[in-house]
Amino acid sequence: MRLLALALHRLAWFAPTLLGLLVVTFVISRIIPADPVALVAGETATPEQVEALRRELGFDRPLPVQFVDYVVRLVRGDMGTSLFTRRPIVEDLRHRLPATIELTVVAMVVSVLAGIPLGVLSALWRNSLLDHALRVVTVSGLAIASFWLGIMLQLLFAMRLGWTPLNGRLQGFPPRSLTGFYLVDAALTWDWATFGAALLHLALPAATLAFPALATLVRFTRAGVLDVMQSNFVLYERAMGLPRPLIVWKYILRSALTSTVTQIGLLFGILLAGAVVTEAVFDWPGIGTYAVNSILRSDYNAVMGFTVWAGAIFIVVNLLVDVAHTLVDPRERTT
Amino acid sequence: MSAVWFVITRLTRDRSALIGLVLIALLVLSAALAPVLATHPDDVFELHPSERLGAPSGAHWLGTDRMGADVYSRLLFGARITILIGIIAVGASLAIGVPIGLVAGYHHGWLSDLLMRVSDIFLAVPQVVLAIAIAQTLGPSLPNVILALSVTYWPWFARVVYAETRALQKEIFVESTAALGASPWRLTVLHVLPNIASPIIVRASIGMGFTILTAAALGFLGLGPPPPTPEWGRTIAESREFLPNAWWYATAPGLAIFLTVMGFNLLGDGLRDVLDPRLRRSRTARDG
């Protein structure tokens, strides 16, 4: 019941937030620059060519009309065509989305599988060597510029040691495209060679992306576990002589997890932001590089397209976080 | 001034906060005394192609870049850019975000919902994307970077202040002062604001670190101040071409960014405890 209410609330705000986002990006692309068409046409274009382009793109119409026209076509799934790839933007985005999702999910899995146990251990063995080491890792994790980390990893592993490829998503031919995720497709088609190659290509970018996320998760889990260790029910279980591992791995961890779930949702936001820059460093063919390049080339329809997708992904992620939180915390289900 | 001195002395007792203070002092000193400390102060503008990509040596402690300029000296002047961007961008974000968060937090109803929805819109997309879009549209320059960062960062402060104000209203002393006959306006300015000052200062410090990272990313993507400004982000971008041999060219600016942001993060954690005498968390959670 509560879950339904939360879902409805999130969805109710989906449209207005997205619309707001569109207004913001529309302002950025159409209103701020002196003459967007001139910008797009480039310095060499003659005034006549610029005017021709303006009419072709419909930029001569009043701004509100342009906006309404854009939104109407968007609702019908038409995001317009990219000025550079000449292909419908929806097509570009759908083609590139799996690369970003695969990178982000792998980074998420790594940071969750490593982050939570390390967080718990550093709380249990507080002020031990592990705890202090992790504190250094977490503090630096939040302070490293992810693009610089990427470059440093490239310098060490790719260039100096040669263990991993420098960049790109795969050297050879991609596996038969079933889902668009190289790892999954390669696994499904038992093509372990490509699977290995894809994994190697993923290594550095995923590590670059995972490091700040890992730092945040360790820090948050540690605080959560420390907090639960102070609670009365832990004191009661210690007083009743229950085995320490049972108290830690069943009762303390379970309580700490309920708050960590929401943190994992926020993590997705950090990862998406990181992906944009990390993809640029590793020439990763995802929507991140697509967004950066379209911005650099003033391909505004593409930028608007990316913003809509990023916004949508964000709202869906928040919805998933609410769902996960309700599933994890039984009290939510019984009210 | 005694309050500031009181805070500093308390901070020095906390090891990590002390490191934070030292790092920031290092940044500020190197920025202020750049002309004195730099071994080749004029290298910010002059080029010596003949000495390009020299390894770190007695003359050039951190080697030279692709134009033969001394990496170490350019880093020092780069510190000025970093501080400038950080302070103005965070300052502007505070100036916009805090009042909005305060008004939205205190007055329930449609106004608070509207303000928070607007900030949600900005927070719905990674800040770096919007910042890139704005910076590129306005053209790469220092003021444009600062504008791009401020416009996309105020919602973060608005949300923080909103949450703190809402939490504060549950405090008994707010209800009791209202019962004493204090008007909502008096409560907001004289009671709510001072009590959320410390959480804001803590977030501002962490926000500085975050803003510097984002500014460096913009620089890296070529959207920061144009050459020859010695901006750290763009220096790293330039250096990529000459890796792996000119390793110092990429490593040095990255380390500078890392140490600066670490400084602000550590200071933020330290301030969190010192500034909240009443809400001082128990010893266990403190080193969380």
Place this chain on the structure above:
Amino acid sequence: MAELLAVRGLRVDFATDRGPAQVLDGMNLDIETGEVVGLVGESGCGKTTLARAILGILPEGAARIRAGEVRFKGTDLLREDPAAVNDRVRGRAITFIPQDPFTSFSPLFPIETQIMDLMKWKSPRAGNGGGPASILGRYPRARHRADREAALEILRAVQIPEPARALRRLPHEFSGGQRQRLMIAMALLPRPDLIIADEPTTALDVTIQAQILRLLRALVKERGVSVLFTTHDLGTAHEICDRVVVMYAGQEMEAAPTDAFFGRPAHPYTRRLLASVPSPGGEIRDIPGEVPSLVTPPSGCRFHPRCDYATAECRDVRPALRALAGAHGIRCHHPVDAPAGADP
């Protein structure tokens, strides 16, 4: 009655940023088999510290046991192998009833899980070795069924409506009074010799408190279980205890059977405490002065700065334990021999 628990000369310090606080200053306490002993004192007197020291759950970092013994059925728990104490004494021979029923259950697991987890390791039907070695160890099916049956039976005994359905419910679905009944049930299930109840009714309303006190006393007397009952409320102690010990600033002042304790208190502090209980329309008498800091506690008898009968001797020498008539022990150089309320 045979001696069940004997605490001798227990000294415990707590680390504070102003230096170590001497929270317990050579405490002595005796509990006979089947006896309900009340440990009474105002906040900060150390009664909770003493209860937790006996249970062995003082916070590792902050607290340090400097001296003394906790002899339980002949063995000194402080010098026993901690793993053996945790396995065979805590939760089996000695069980615990907490003060705040609202936060003493894990909010995320149904009552059945929490009770059966306790029974898996603390069931009286298990062999002497207690539960399985590792937490993944098997819970023998036959014993699980017998333990569950015992749980249902004890839930009926503590008047929980529809025990079978109650097992499946989450803690937040019970009222404060019901949760404290669950706590009493869990304390009785392992068939302990001693229950340590730390202010179990302080968080409850007066009508619920009366029900819980009557239930607890009936069940422990029926089963011959001893209870160490700490409280700051003198009325509650009078309701449920056979004998009352009063503590002040980490020292025991007086111990006596309930009727003697309330009828003819001999220690000045006990007398002032009883006098400050508000009587209808009577004059209100408080105790002058403040509770002393335990970092720099007063010398000798720690009550001397606030005591009407204090002399130089009280300041210099801590009074030895002195036995008055009828198991009425007192640590005071000038015990008062008069009925309660007869003070100047």
Place this chain on the structure above:
Amino acid sequence: MSAPAPPLLEVVDLVRHFPVRNAFGRRVGWLRAVDGVSLAVQPGETLGLVGESGCGKSTLGKTVMGIYTPTAGDIRFAGREIGWLAKRERRAVARDLQYVYQDPGASLDPRWKVVHLLHEPLKIHTALSRAEREREVLAILAAVGLPDAHLDLYPHELSGGQQRRVGLARILTLRPRLVILDEPTSGLDVSVQASVLKLFRGLQEAFALTYVFISHDLAVVRAICARIAVMYLGRIVELGPTAAVFERPRHPYTQSLLAAVPRIGGRRVTQEFALEGEPPNPRDVPSGCRFRTRCPHVQARCAVEEPPLREVEGRRVACHFA
């Protein structure tokens, strides 16, 4: 006794309900915290308001104080209806009608020094000059037994007892006529409780105060209140002189409540105490007499007709068969 002076405070059929909403925010019922309460307080008197948690005594206090707006009914203070005043005028009443929280220390802004905390009420309600306010504050500080040196300290630099005195001083600077004390002694050790009660009595005489004393501790209420109102699930079930109510309680709930209070010495309550079960949820109050679900003398009529407060043996009782 001549015709009694007009009451300082008169509450007539006061109601305060809180909406109960489901997850969608739609109202699905009412929490009937205060469900029709009438009482009067004479100047200089101390009226006790007792009952177990959830009986609505704190809500009643806060509604009279204006922290909650009433759902229905009237609140007349010194002859003037104040329950329905506009916010600005309602704030002005705060000068004569004040509220003390259970933990007065928590009602102090941690960022303000004591001196400013004590000046603030006067700044809000009066146009006194700085010097005049200073004089007033020093007088009040002495009255609550605090040294002038504490003026320069922050609340967290004071002990619990000292914070309590500052909280009181802050209210007394306005020299109110009526003070509502909400659980002022709960959670205190018996000796500290005694000193707090002594302080309240002293201030009552010094400032000619009228108290409404809200508490769940019957022993304290018996010692300090002249008249007492016993509340159950949002209504008063018995109202009268303290001695009479304690010696010969007429309402079955009052009888059980008083029987449940542990006494030091004498017979034990637990031997023959007879009230089972727990107070029902204020969201679904039983029909007719709300105590009928736990009353040992329940009869058919109790389920049908809610008993009004009627005169019985020198006090008023809400029971058909008292």
